[in-house]
Amino acid sequence: MTTQNAETPRVYNFKRRRRTPFQWLLSTGWRHILGLVLCLYALFPILYIISTSLYPNNDINNTNALFQAFSIDNYKALFNDPTRPFATWYLNTIVIGVLTSVGSVFLSALAAFAFSRLRFRGRRGGLLSLILMQMFPSVLGIVAIYGLMSDIGQVFPQLGLNSQLGLVMVYMGGALGGGTYLMYGFFNTIPREIDEAATIDGAGHARIFFTITLRLVAPVLAVQMLLSYIGVTSDYVLASVLLNDPTKYTLATGLQSFISDPFSKDWSMFSAGTVLSAIPTVALFLFLQRFITSGLTGGAVKG
Amino acid sequence: MVEESKQKTKQKKVRDERPTTLAAILWKIVLLGLTDAVVFLLVLVMVGQERFTESIVTVIVAIIINWIYLRKRGLPAKYLAPGVLFLIAFQIYILLFSGYTAFTNYSSSHNGDQALAINTIKNASFRVIDGEDFTVSLVKQNSNGERALLLTSNADGQVYIGKDGKEKAVVAPGDYTLSKDCADKYAEDKTTCAHAAYTAKGFTPVKVADLSLFDKNKYLSLRVVLDPAKSNEGIKTADFSSALPIETTFSFNEKTKWFTALIADDSGNYAAGDVFKPGNDGFYHLNGNLKAYNLSGGWRVEVGFKNFVTIFTDQDLRKPLLKVISWTFIFAISTVLSTFVLGMAVALLFNHERLRGKKLYRSVMILPYAFPAFLSVYVWAGLFNRENGFINTVILGQTPGSEANFPWLTEEGPARLAVLLVNLWLGFPYMFLIVTGALQSIPAELTEAATIDGASPWQSFRLIKLPLLLVSIAPLLISSFAFNFNNFTIIYLLNKGGPADSSVVGYDVGGTDILITFVYKIAGFNGGTGQNYGLASAFSILIFLVVGSLSLVSFRRTRTLEDIN
Numbered sequence: 001m002t003t004q005n006a007e008t009p010r011v012y013n014f015k016r017r018r019r020t021p022f023q024w025l026l027s028t029g030w031r032h033i034l035g036l037v038l039c040l041y042a043l044f045p046i047l048y049i050i051s052t053s054l055y056p057n058n059d060i061n062n063t064n065a066l067f068q069a070f071s072i073d074n075y076k077a078l079f080n081d082p083t084r085p086f087a088t089w090y091l092n093t094i095v096i097g098v099l100t101s102v103g104s105v106f107l108s109a110l111a112a113f114a115f116s117r118l119r120f121r122g123r124r125g126g127l128l129s130l131i132l133m134q135m136f137p138s139v140l141g142i143v144a145i146y147g148l149m150s151d152i153g154q155v156f157p158q159l160g161l162n163s164q165l166g167l168v169m170v171y172m173g174g175a176l177g178g179g180t181y182l183m184y185g186f187f188n189t190i191p192r193e194i195d196e197a198a199t200i201d202g203a204g205h206a207r208i209f210f211t212i213t214l215r216l217v218a219p220v221l222a223v224q225m226l227l228s229y230i231g232v233t234s235d236y237v238l239a240s241v242l243l244n245d246p247t248k249y250t251l252a253t254g255l256q257s258f259i260s261d262p263f264s265k266d267w268s269m270f271s272a273g274t275v276l277s278a279i280p281t282v283a284l285f286l287f288l289q290r291f292i293t294s295g296l297t298g299g300a301v302k303g
Numbered sequence: 304m305v306e307e308s309k310q311k312t313k314q315k316k317v318r319d320e321r322p323t324t325l326a327a328i329l330w331k332i333v334l335l336g337l338t339d340a341v342v343f344l345l346v347l348v349m350v351g352q353e354r355f356t357e358s359i360v361t362v363i364v365a366i367i368i369n370w371i372y373l374r375k376r377g378l379p380a381k382y383l384a385p386g387v388l389f390l391i392a393f394q395i396y397i398l399l400f401s402g403y404t405a406f407t408n409y410s411s412s413h414n415g416d417q418a419l420a421i422n423t424i425k426n427a428s429f430r431v432i433d434g435e436d437f438t439v440s441l442v443k444q445n446s447n448g449e450r451a452l453l454l455t456s457n458a459d460g461q462v463y464i465g466k467d468g469k470e471k472a473v474v475a476p477g478d479y480t481l482s483k484d485c486a487d488k489y490a491e492d493k494t495t496c497a498h499a500a501y502t503a504k505g506f507t508p509v510k511v512a513d514l515s516l517f518d519k520n521k522y523l524s525l526r527v528v529l530d531p532a533k534s535n536e537g538i539k540t541a542d543f544s545s546a547l548p549i550e551t552t553f554s555f556n557e558k559t560k561w562f563t564a565l566i567a568d569d570s571g572n573y574a575a576g577d578v579f580k581p582g583n584d585g586f587y588h589l590n591g592n593l594k595a596y597n598l599s600g601g602w603r604v605e606v607g608f609k610n611f612v613t614i615f616t617d618q619d620l621r622k623p624l625l626k627v628i629s630w631t632f633i634f635a636i637s638t639v640l641s642t643f644v645l646g647m648a649v650a651l652l653f654n655h656e657r658l659r660g661k662k663l664y665r666s667v668m669i670l671p672y673a674f675p676a677f678l679s680v681y682v683w684a685g686l687f688n689r690e691n692g693f694i695n696t697v698i699l700g701q702t703p704g705s706e707a708n709f710p711w712l713t714e715e716g717p718a719r720l721a722v723l724l725v726n727l728w729l730g731f732p733y734m735f736l737i738v739t740g741a742l743q744s745i746p747a748e749l750t751e752a753a754t755i756d757g758a759s760p761w762q763s764f765r766l767i768k769l770p771l772l773l774v775s776i777a778p779l780l781i782s783s784f785a786f787n788f789n790n791f792t793i794i795y796l797l798n799k800g801g802p803a804d805s806s807v808v809g810y811d812v813g814g815t816d817i818l819i820t821f822v823y824k825i826a827g828f829n830g831g832t833g834q835n836y837g838l839a840s841a842f843s844i845l846i847f848l849v850v851g852s853l854s855l856v857s858f859r860r861t862r863t864l865e866d867i868n
Contacts, residue, residue: 035664038664039668042671042732046671046674111386139789143836154415174394234675234677271682286666
């Protein structure tokens, strides 16, 4: 009771006149102060890498003083290094990411449509085993994936080890396990009456799927594609095991080459590359913030 | 109206029995036709390489696909088939293959089947002798597709065409083209390769990068006759860029599948005339005796539970393995706890109705999560640099460049602390987001009622909010645990699992290695030696069992948690 009594007049005062700094500090001020500290904590590695990328020379000593120099030399150098073709990696990453995300979202949309709209034997079992399949982390399969791709490469060098198409196929293998169940939920939210109406008007199943269902979940498909794009472009393990030619690298495997050699670490170029590589992903993330949060509470974990 | 719709239902039923429109039929024909054309090409290539089993499997799969899409019934299969095809090839097959590999001795020296191993041994059993050497270009004869070597003498620049089992034949100067650039772009000496011929009239040049293993082996086994009187001498290429005069060191009996040494080994391991027989360990051994000398180049054989026995009984493995396992659990549990506590604290801090700029705070807090993890881990590795890193020199105020600075990453304890700190930074935004979401779903009446009943803020948090939070977040904590249990990125990219533990013999293991990075190293993917895929697979299976059963048990627990609600 006492608490409530204390609370009521304070709210009243707040509306009537300005609070003193002390009152501000007590109510929300300390939250702002701690918030600023947290922002600093969250931001400093990012600020550091941006600052480093703007230093003209490759001297890690100087770069510790943040934002003392501004030069785009590193960014220029990044595009003029024939042994480390950054532009190629960037393009590779985009191509692999786009192919995989579009392909796997399409595959899981097809499957989700079947699970949501059609009734068949093994439907429940199929859905359950897809959820189970999700629990097997692809990292554990690296040895087998390597073996499989090396076997395929013995017959078709264009599809086996060191092939980007092969890598895309491996990523697509995870499509059903990764996206179907989520999309199944979204498909279920579309009223069946719409399908029935279309059927009465003479539409076949393919027309319903492509022109009605897919159109209605288009925003969800887009978000799923972007999430899958972010996931694929951040993958290091599979890309590092399957690709070993510098011209085929993705950003995840390529950028490492700037700092992996202990005797010739090139932090300036690396940081410039990092900034450029991170921009699209961070932008996508901020843009998708709302969807990602709801997806998270739905049980998805960023891989 | 009712009449009309009934009529339409009837029409629909009729329509359902055959494709509705012309467009649909055309699409079907085009897509199926394309699929079949691709399959036909694949099978053609496989048959060309004598891969008959694989060809038959492919044809059967193609027939099933055609059957699914051509028949009128079985609609679900039409929607499921494309995804299931990839699922079978790259998930289910991978699972089964992992399981199978765990029971084999698959490794870099037992790679492929016995036929492949025989081929490898054959191709490697030669000794270079004195004579003219050549620069080589791989070609195919246009008329009959015969593989041949285009040889340019390194002595006088004379160009020859060399075919298997025949003597080399001179190519007239006008009939060949010199290569425009070196095969090796970065070669310092461009003079030798600039003068080599790369194609000749009637032949097509072949790029090594485009060759399948089958074709490579065909080129490797190609033997140009040097002297018709000496059958065991010839010219061959071993590296696709040069060809040397050689003599054969082993003969192979196609019937018995035995190798016989023609020349004694330089280091005295075997004498001329010694016979090598295949052993059940996937190697050719002297007289078939498993303990005797073996030829390099083996094949995959099943070894039963040997890999699992190694895991549980190998004395060299025991100490590092126990260390790795305990650290894996410590790492995963402390990561989940630390990120959850910090994430929840941040969520509670910003979950205040009168707080301004909540959106801005939220966008900043999400940044570590939005920044690609592999990049931030590299950045942190730089920040933790011992001599000049930002953390040592600026935050801890130590001397720049000094080797006496705090040994983040170079000593085990600090390296483990660094891993946890980095993962805290990477992981707390995720927890912040989900806790914020969960907090907002807790009805305000509950806390208000508690306040009226005289509960302190701490009491209402501990007794009301926290239990409710845990109910909705526990499954996510468990999946976070499972994710971190196999969190390869942070461990391997921060410090490659290091610092390396020099006290361990026979295995490459570091102070921050978790199981999955240890497996990666056993498989030799880090560029190390060994490449024991069999043992690595056995580990993968065990990890899967651990993670899988933990998840199952915990999900059961969660259900009881929900019952409380």
